[in-house]
Amino acid sequence: MVPIVKESRAISSVSDALRRCALTRMTGRVHVVGYPGGVVSVRDGWVVDVESPGSPGVAARLLRSRRIDEHDWEALQYPESDSLMSFQHLVARGRVRATELRLVAEMAWEDAVFAAAAGVVRSIRMTLGAVGAPHASEKVDPNWMATRVEYKVNALRRLPVTLSPSTDRLAVATQAIAWPTTSRQQEILAHVDGRRTARDIAYLVGRGLYPVAVDLSVLLADRRLRLVTDEPGLRTGTTPIVAPRGPSRGDQPAHVGALPRRHG
Numbered sequence: 366m367v368p369i370v371k372e373s374r375a376i377s378s379v380s381d382a383l384r385r386c387a388l389t390r391m392t393g394r395v396h397v398v399g400y401p402g403g404v405v406s407v408r409d410g411w412v413v414d415v416e417s418p419g420s421p422g423v424a425a426r427l428l429r430s431r432r433i434d435e436h437d438w439e440a441l442q443y444p445e446s447d448s449l450m451s452f453q454h455l456v457a458r459g460r461v462r463a464t465e466l467r468l469v470a471e472m473a474w475e476d477a478v479f480a481a482a483a484g485v486v487r488s489i490r491m492t493l494g495a496v497g498a499p500h501a502s503e504k505v506d507p508n509w510m511a512t513r514v515e516y517k518v519n520a521l522r523r524l525p526v527t528l529s530p531s532t533d534r535l536a537v538a539t540q541a542i543a544w545p546t547t548s549r550q551q552e553i554l555a556h557v558d559g560r561r562t563a564r565d566i567a568y569l570v571g572r573g574l575y576p577v578a579v580d581l582s583v584l585l586a587d588r589r590l591r592l593v594t595d596e597p598g599l600r601t602g603t604t605p606i607v608a609p610r611g612p613s614r615g616d617q618p619a620h621v622g623a624l625p626r627r628h629g
Contacts, residue, residue, distance in 0.1 A: 379482040380511035382489050386410055387507045393493040401531045401564065403481035406496040411504035412474060413496065419480025419531050419564050420574035423452065423466075423473045429571020432461050432469075471505055476573040479514050480564065483521065483578075484531045517575050526585035530563040530578040534593040535585070546589075553580055559593055 382395045383405070390410035397403045403417030416422070427433045433455060455461045521527065528535075536559035546554065556569045567577040584590045 378486060378489055379478065380515050382491060383412070383478070383507035383511040383514075385491070386412075391491070391493065392496065393491065394496060396490040396492065397481040397486060398490065399481070399487040400485040401480055402484070402486075403477055405478065405507075407507065408496055408504070410507070412507050412510055413504050415474040415477040417477035417480045419484060420476040421473065421568050421571055422477070423470050425568065425571055426469050426473055427452070427461065427466075430469075432465060467503060470503060472573060474505060475510055475513055476575055478510055479517050480530065480574050482514050483518050483574075484529070521575070521578055521582070524579065524582040524586070526582050528563065528578065528582060528585065528592065530567075530574050532562060534560055534562055535581060535590050536593050538588050538591045550580055550584060553577065554584070554589070557590060 379397060382397075385391070386395065386405075386407045387410045392408050393406075395405040395407065397405070397417075401417055401419030403415060403419065405412060406414040406416075421429070428435075452461065452466055456463050456466060521530075535557050537554065537557055552570055553566055556566045561569075563578040563581050564574055566581070567574045570577065581590065585592070
């Protein structure tokens with residue numbers, strides 16, 4: 366089991382876990398326990414699925430982008446996860462092109478890892494065992510994903526006003542300066558109500574958590590928004606803390622000793 370990680374090491378720890386998956390050609394899951402947390406499924410050292418309540422998944426993005434309609438959504442019969450296997454019938458029916466599905470999935474997975482890394486990481490657990498096959502041809506290099514996530518979290522921290530995407534609540538400034546706003550910013554501002562976080566707004570607009578957090582940071586810097594100070598005992602946001610899944614049959618803790626070299 367990977368040791369409990371301090372919050373200040375959240376970025377490097379999540380990234381290190383992804384790189385270890387590639388180095389060991391691991392098949393199993395990386396459980397990021399925290400707020401919002403997440404689960405990364407890996408096969409033979411490749412990321413094949415990511416789930417996190419911290420950012421919109423594949424289904425939410427397809428619906429919001431109008432690639433599918435409500436009838437298609439109902440046809441999915443509310444799958445337990447946003448596994449691509451649940452969407453293959455839409456490709457077969459011509460509702461979504463395979464290339465579109467692949468792009469949306471990659472964006473959703475990367476954003477889900479970002480959400481977990483940018484949040485509070487209490488511990489990370491790596492388990493070995495078979496994982497479901499969302500799509501045989503769908504996989505992402507965990508080294509590339511780790512580098513992208515590190516870049517995004519560091520970029521978010523370098524903005525003039527930093528915020529925690531899953532915990533900081535935002536409200537419209539009482540004396541907001543009337544700066545020109547883009548249509549994208551107007552859509553975000555329409556959902557700011559003093560209780561919602563960047564994560565909540567990302568779900569409402571169907572966009573990735575990272576671009577929404579960047580837009581909110583810009584609006585904070587322009588003094589059109591303000592951070593809401595918590596009242597005593599008031600919990601921010603609506604995202605639940607994710608605990609690790611119970612081990613499935615065949616799962617076992619990943620050995621974290623000396624790592625074998627990757628060949629080929």
